[in-house]
Amino acid sequence: MSIEVIKPGLLTTLQDAGRRGYASLGVGRAGAMDEPSWRLANALVGNHAGEAALEITLAGPTLRFQRDAVIALTGGIIEARANGRPLPPWTSCFVPADTLLRLGVMRHGCRSYLAVRGGFDVAPVLGSRSTDLHACIGPLQGRALQALDVIPFGQHAAGHWFRAGKQVQALRWGLDPQPWLDYEQAPLALMRGHHYPSLDEASQRALFAQRFAVSKDSNRTGSRLEGAPLHLRQPLELISEATLPGTLQLPPSGQPILLLAEAPVTGGYPRIGQLAAVDLARLAQRRPGDAIYFRETSMDEAFERLHKREEALQRLLQRIEQRLDSA
Known part of the structure; x- marks a missing residue:
């Protein structure tokens, strides 16, 4: 039992x-x-x-x-x-x-x-x-x-x-x-966040060009990313705003944090990006030390990819049920 x-x-x-x-x-x-x-x-x-x-x-x-x-x-x-x-x-x-x-x-x-x-x-x-x-x-x-x-x-x-x-x-x-499973570890799709324009020009380019690595300090709350620090044009004074899994925050260290399943519901760090929901599962399978690259995406593309994955998943779930019933 x-x-x-x-x-x-x-x-x-x-x-x-x-x-x-x-x-x-x-x-x-x-x-x-x-x-x-x-x-x-x-x-x-x-x-x-x-x-x-x-x-x-x-x-x-x-x-x-x-x-x-x-x-x-x-x-x-x-x-x-x-x-x-x-x-x-x-x-x-x-x-x-x-x-x-x-x-x-x-x-x-x-x-x-x-x-x-x-x-x-x-x-x-x-x-x-x-x-x-x-x-x-x-x-x-x-x-x-x-x-x-x-x-x-x-x-x-x-x-x-x-x-x-x-x-x-x-x-x-x-x-x-x-x-x-994310065998090829292809770039993860990221939309620009509310505070993306507050990054300096070099950091805006670096966000979608440089290699980050998953830090050993990552957990179910967030993947801490290690790479060349990103910088704001000038310091920001912010009130806490809504966050959710996939929100990419930039703390004062300049090393981004990509929030995961146990993300807090609000946060006070600049929100420089939002990961496409379809790539959250791929991120979940990245181990400490694994590479992270971002590519820019749009809301429309993110919805389309999520819709296609759900269709494929539903077809597979139905096929599993049929095979078990006929076994």
């Missing part, structure tokens, strides 16, 4: 789509950093949309399943062994009761998602089962997994596509992660 945490991994949290609609109360969204990977993990185990999954960062936990379960791993490619047997990612897998699942280092990407059939049975907070580490809101008192935690998951049939037994099993088919 539950999963026991033997080792918690580097940073493992429960995440769903996030708690939207509370910004006026000062409560941010949180939620899965790589939303397509989270949705696909749930689809592969036959869950209804919206169930929470474990978001795993760079190095994974060791978990013991106290009863039979159907699971899926998507997102960054992570080493996984169930009772010593390699477990394939991006497909549906059956693990019998008392299985020890060891998740190791991530070979590609930064964040993986583990979904379990039936979903994690934890109480929602403000309508969401997401963990907001910055605000300490959500399951487990708003913190990451720790050793000896026990996390219940929902009562649900194991899935007719697996035969009953005591052996770890995996479907003969899976998804190609290539379209959903």
